[in-house]
Amino acid sequence: MLELRDITRAYELGGERAGVFGVSLELPAGSLAVVAGPSGSGKTTLLQVAGLLDEPDSGQVLLEGREVSRLPEKARCALRLSRLGFVFQGFNLVPVLTARENVLLPLQLQGRPEGECTARAEDLLERVGLGNRAGHLPGQLSGGQQQRVAIARALAGDPCLVLADEPTANLDHAHGEPLMDLLAELARERGAAFLVASHDPRVIARADRVFRLEDGRMEGVHG
């Protein structure tokens, strides 16, 4: 599903060289993997490269067997829209759109028929337990509910890979645990690969595979 080969992406941070260096990993479909490591270890950088939000300095990103890291921006946009889903630490819902409209967003951008979009958005919101909150704006939802909407939005376009950057970091224990249960369920149910960046032990505990990063280098793989 996803394969990163010898990825290096370096940048200057406070006069020091940071990023990821020579990282490789492989992620099969339907699996939930966690990139673990302390703050500044390069988790987010790795996810951004894997999610085609950033270009690596060297190395290859293979998505469904195809090398995609050097594609032009238009093709990267199309791939992000059709094959990738994103869940962010800060939820990143569009505040002026309701929960339903946030989920509709990638579907409508894909140009799917209106009826299909609506039915799919309603179905996904039901699946994440927010069928009765579809008409609410993000500001009217709790943090856990917003993150569930973000997950529904990430899954809306039928992605093969969902990238989640610290999805539980802004959630308390009561909301973080069920959210991770949901992510694990969805990964199995939808057959999509989930790559989650986190240093939260609750998240790591649910992973099929754990990649440990330390100072931008892969220190170990578990599972």
Place this chain on the structure above:
Amino acid sequence: MILLRLALRNVLRNRRRTLLTLLVVVAGYGALALAGGFMSQTFEGLSEGAIRGGLGHAQVLDPRALEGDEGQSLEFALPDGEGLAARLRQDPAVEAVLPRIQFMGLVGGGARSVAVLGTGVDPDLEARYMNVPERISDGARAPGGLGSRWLSARPGSREVVLGIGLARSLGAKVGTGLTLTSTTRDGALNLVDVDVVGLQDLGLKELNDRFLVTSLETATLLVEAGPARSRLSLVLKDPRDLEGVLARLRGLAGGLSLRPWTELASFYRQVKLLYAAIFGFMGLVLFLVVALAAANTLLMSVMERLRELGTLRALGLRPGQVALLLQWEGAFLGLAGCLGGLALTLGLRAVLNALHLEMPAAPGTSHGYELNIHLVPRVYLGAWAFLQATLALAALMPGRKAANLRITEALRHV
């Protein structure tokens, strides 16, 4: 569709800022539409003044008459002006043909003589189709005062109306007897005794100092014109199809020149150019004000939404679609502003017109006029298109900035 919805919601997001920008657009629209309506009234007044002031809707003349001065009376005349006038009157589109004889000469009384530019007209036709006679006979408001009147159509009457400057030079007033001197077509000196029956204020000193009008019969006698006429003024039944009618009448006019009034009314053209320049300058100022206000609003909106825009880009929105989103936001501002501007314009127009405000006399006219701002759909649409285009331009820079965001940096933005 989702982009449209998103743009609309974004415009409504910071209502106070949006309202301030809208007020600028509303004021800009109102200024353009009201100024356009006022200009339309002014142009209508000026065109009416030019047409009814003697030009008619068109004139038939010898092309040489437009190029230089005549060496002697009727040198560039229409040899059979009366015959041509009779033929033109047969055309169904022609309401009336008013012949004119123009001559140079001297008018004197007692010890003083003054050079004049004289015109001979048909008093009856002039009274029916032109507005000069009406002003001359306007009682106490007439430049010649009470007793001032238009030329009599009675055969054998020898009367003149003088420009007020000419009358002053001669010390003449209504009832004064003068002698009018000119050369005939053959170059011989001729003179006619005339009585002053009215004075006219043409608004321009140079004209007032030289202007004299008399009956066609008197002018014919003075210059021995016979059937020749300097030019023929045409009044059409329906002037809306002026060019179409003129194209047909050119066949009747033979090798003579048939010119629409717009080509002959140089004062009208100059005023129109002046107004166009004023309107253009006003448009430029409004463009800058609206563009800066809208660009500022949209740019601030982009800066406040960096992370959101980064998210949209991460979800797959292309840079062009982000720029389009900003264009839609600008378009909504323009649309709402123009609708508000339209309401403001219609309201202000109704109030101002209802006040029956008296405007000062326009250059070249002696009477003021009542303000009546026209409703000109073309101007209203033009103002809308202008402001919409201004907002589209204003949205370019914020749109470009939003489109070129580095996604990773935008996502880091708090």
